Amino acid sequence: MMQDQHISQRFHTQLVLPNFGIEAQKQLLQAKVLVIGAGGLGCPCIQYLLAAGIGSIGVCDGDVVVLSNLHRQILFTAADVGKKKAELIKERYLTEDSACQVVAYNSYLDTEQALSIFPLYDIIVDCTDDLATRYLINDASKLLSKPLVFAAIYQYQAQLAVFNTSKSSIQLRDVFEEQSLNPSTTCNEAGVLGAVTGLVGTLQALEVIKYLANLPGQLCNEMLVCDFSSYQFSKMKINNSNKKDKGPKDIEEFSKRDYRQACLSKQLASKQLDQAAFVNLIEKGNTQIVDVRNAGELPQVLPFDAENIPLDVLLKFPEKISSEKTILLFCHSGIRSQIALDFLSDECQINNVFHLKGGILKWNHYD
């Protein structure tokens, strides 16, 4: 533990703030924060938390650094490509500053791990990039009564909220019911500027500090919706009195729940798949993968073998489509494959047919 004099010097500029002070700083120094996801949101969040004097940070991420991360994941450099993100952050802060402790969890969070590590922390920060994990984190935080700072991004827009700060506070399911899952859109698919993830990850760090230091103005029962393109910010009020979607009722139900499968089944019902779900069905086998673009259209498809049946041919000769197999359709941007899907489902009564949302244009070759 740091001496008071050292604390006063090092954190002077935040100590003199109204409503802050030595006691608030001591709260930060004793605090344990778990950050899940060390990507575009996680990197700036972790940096500001450690600089503010958080005592211990757990970093949970099973991913390795790839080149296309570097524009927004500013804790990493080109020399880090191929290395585990959580481990890199731990090593970096071991040498830079021994006053704070970083614990690395080099795996993707699952229900078992959530139950074992959440109790070790005072507050959880969701910096992940897929909805299935976000519901898992929400449910574990709710069941274990841990405050949760949530943020998510779509291009220039962001959503930020703080859940579970008290028994009456809201959770993710009060804002978005799980049955309303759209196929997940990651930053790699939709595109994002590093400056935007940087701002939003920093807002998450700010909410953690406000909570731990008991500062005024904490987000409570509302969601901040930001558009960084137009600089429009709105706080949407959320009422938790009329919950429809309650999630797992206890630890046992939570442990048995397959979050990824729940997300996948929603996509299967909607017939439009994101890249992960599309690959999942290819791996299950017995598929006919059909490229409904015209012959020779670019980009060429490399990740899997597909049969080319242009849309106009398919509409004339639907017998080219197997009724015995799972049919996976794709095109350039997802419009022609949707037309083919509607035709096969409605006119030909083929039910086991899906299409790739956003088309091959959105296929991510880099991560």
Next chain:
Amino acid sequence: MDEYIKILLFGNLVEIVGGCELTFPYVADTETLIEALYAKYENLRAQTFSIAVNKSIILENTKIENRDEVALLPPFSGG
């Protein structure tokens, strides 16, 4: 238009509707409004979103007043 509703779109709904804000002829409640939007923007039907009336998220059909602001908020997942 004397009586209208201001609609704010977020996330991928902007691409579907072709803008982040639009004014729509007045209707009395959110269910009627969403049906009218589905009729005009067919691709909206495949999307899911929460609805906020005057910056308050609603869970069931809600009465709308003239010139109210209705926001359609899809869940974001990126990070």
